[in-house]
Amino acid sequence: MSTGRVRRAALGYTLLAPSLFGAAAFLLLPMLVVVWLSLQRWDLLGPIRFVGLANWRSVLTDPTFGNSLLVTAGFVGLVVPLQTILGLLAASLLARQLPGSPFFRTVYVLPWICAPLAIAVLWRWLLAPTDGAINTVLGRRVEWLTDPTLALPVVSAVTVWTNVGYVALFFLAGILAIPADIQRAAQLDGATSWQRFRRITLPMLRPTLFFVLVTGVVSAAQVFDTVFALTNGGPRNRTDLVAHRIYAEAFGAAAVGRAAVMAIVVFAILIAATVVQHLFFRRRITYELV
Amino acid sequence: MTIRAKSSTLVVLALLAVIVLLVAAAFVLGRTAEPSGRTLVTVRLWDPRVATAYRKSFADFTGSHPGIEVRVDVVAYSTYFDTLRTDVAGGSADDIFWLNNAYLAGYADSGRLVAITPTPAWEPSVVDQFTRHGTLWAVPQLTDAGIAVYYNADLLAKAGVDPAVLNSVRWSRVDTVDTLRPLLARLTVHGAGRTQWAYNAANDLQGIYLNYIGSAGGTFSEGDRFTFDNPQAAEAFRYLVGLINTDRVAPPASDTNDNGDFSRNQFLQGNMALFQSGTYNLANVAANARFRWGVAMLPIGPVGRVSVTNGIAAAGNAASRHPEAVREVLAWMGGRHGNAYLAEDGAAIPAVLAAQKTYFDYWAARNVDVSPFFDVLGGGRVPAPGGAGFAAGFDAVKPYFDEMFLGRADVGRTLASAQAAANDAAAR
């Protein structure tokens, strides 16, 4: 009996060994290292020196970091609702399954398949003040990426443009999963299509909505490639999203310890945000009717 | 039963084979072409034209030093120093790499560079720039001489401006003294679609504003601290910002803030009448300008003409695996014979004094008068800034200066906040 247990354990751990190593070395260990790094001062070239809580004090009172958090919050607040609503809209159009819908569905997902970096470089040309496609069409010189009031909305718009098709797919699957009988019964009862949407489709999409919102927030908060290629932090740091700020601190200003502090703060905020969303939605999800 | 066992083993074996193949491919891809028997020394720099000159120079070197082969790596300037830092830190940097004064301190102070013995054969101002705490940390390679003004003779003729006028033009915030602004206005043509610009006033440290600060009598930095928050520097900045945003004789900052080549490209396309820059663009202009052009002196400021001088040196990587070979290559690079190659197609002014004649001869043979770049050094000089923490400080300054040049921020307040932010960042 016990040899069986030992053998099973041996088998189990053998199978687990590679991924266990991977998770420990490349996910868990870095968490410990980043905490240690937050107490050190290092410019990549010189020696690593212990400085205690100096980095924490420096970062937590740094207006640039506060700005970065605000900018990220603003960005998430722009991107997530927009891409969710537009995705839902696209999905409801696609859900009617008119001939040709698969073609549209394919087209909408194209931006998401491409590297965000490449997409950003493409848009950098489209938005260029001189020789850019958009300004050429408009006939005016608009400084899309260097105007402090326009920069963040523009970067958000590019992100929304990239994600709408992807979000739409999830909603589409959710809509198509709603049993047709319920819709038909409502129709027989005289419900208009808008009433059906509001009272049947939307509530039954809550799990999908929850998924789209949570993953949307987490991935929007981590956007880096787009900022790097479009604005590099933007006019007056107006597009300095946290992932970019961490990179700029570590590899631009060579203040690795401070970057580590920022990373920890961002992690804590993300965890909190995810937990809050979980709690908010737990009471509101309507489970599927069998 | 036997058959099933065989096929699953086959699958596992196939998987292993795939993995082995991929790993082998990775090794093949990773093979560096180490020349057999010879030591390979790598040299990194950012200027492609000078790189061509280096390749000729090093071919000559290998002729007389058959055991050493030298390979040249070009990394674009915009990413040069970011990647250099992480490379040196990671131990994978080239054996020899270019440095400028701005970035010397971090490397020198952390013992990453090979100490060099100075010799009087080298341009003294460059030796000074790369000496830190009494030790010389790199072999002088180039000196930029001073800044001058390239002009498009065809555009000047079209506007009825005699090039000789350029040598006596003055800039000043006092309108009666200022002859530059009216001149620039005559040279600007705002057409439908494309504008012909007069000048390249922009957020350009070496080409533009450091010279203006100097000729206004102000300072930019002193030692390891930024000091540009002073009235004279403010005057210089106000003038430049006015040229861009009020007088519109220079391209909008939104074009030039993030693109250091924008004005140069405008000039080369025949779209800009005056282009203030250094010898580092001379070869480019000579090769690519399809119009008659010449070089005039810098505008005269309230305290006269003051120009930035800058030098570039080649530093030896203290962590190199071939320190002896590196020393030999560095000796070659710092000698008259090796350094003269840089002047052979007029690409740059050698820092080895004896090799500088090649440069003058080259341009004299092409009827280009390079004296404005040198004559200006008779007046005041501003050394290119540097010091510990310069990189971080200058990074912190950029958003402020960008806004200022865009005309969206008050000059005085911007300089004050930028200086505080820069010194703060530099001290971290």
Place this chain on the structure above:
Amino acid sequence: MSWFSRILVYAALTVGALITLTPFALGLLTSFTTPQQFATGSPLGIPNPPTLANYAALHGAGFGRAAVVTALMTAVIVVGQLTFSVLAAYAFARLNFAGRDVLFWIYILTMLVPPSVTVVPLYLMLAEVGLRNTFWALVLPFAFGSPYAIFLLREYFRAIPADLLKAARVDGANTADVLVHVVVPASRPILVTLFLITVVSQWNNFMWPLVITSGSKWRVLTVATAGLQSQYNAQWTLVMAATTVAIVPLIALFIVFQRRVVRSIVVSGLK
């Protein structure tokens, strides 16, 4: 559905498609335009004559090698991730051993760690062991399995009828046999899903390769594109050729497998 609302729906769908496709089309056109025409004529003009010179210039800029490096890196990571994730998921799903559930929860927790947190410490760790700017540095952090993949696969594996597995065991199959002949075939949809998702995310990865590699030896396509854009700033014809090269391989893959990809995205989301 009424004729009128059909028109409306198609109109809306078409507007969406135009908004999606126009940027790509314009970029593509520009990539075939000569720099001279672009500088002197309208930036939106039809290339006349069209040219491949921009693409040829890319080769000199090292894009050929970048493509090879990217493909190899993606291949290694995909093979590694899928293989090790399958093994781990099987262990969690169908084996019973001490510490199994605790370990699984630890895996779940690691899913929450965002990349921006791990970049800096991973950089330090790999630099310390001398792996900076190597192929292994590109690949190792990702090649050992992914918690997300393990989570998904475990769900699927748990749903496999126990009788199938028992029948196989009775016939004398060992673990390898079970995996190859029962588990994997039964999970084809989810495996295809993971394959496609991993290919897309690794091919498009930017921040990690940017940080851990430098120079031309191990440059991947995304880093090469960014480097080209900063070096040839405002030389849009060249830059657009670069973005096209970066984008086209995955778009081609996508168009070929589009139904599978779409189903994959949906499947992974519903779980």
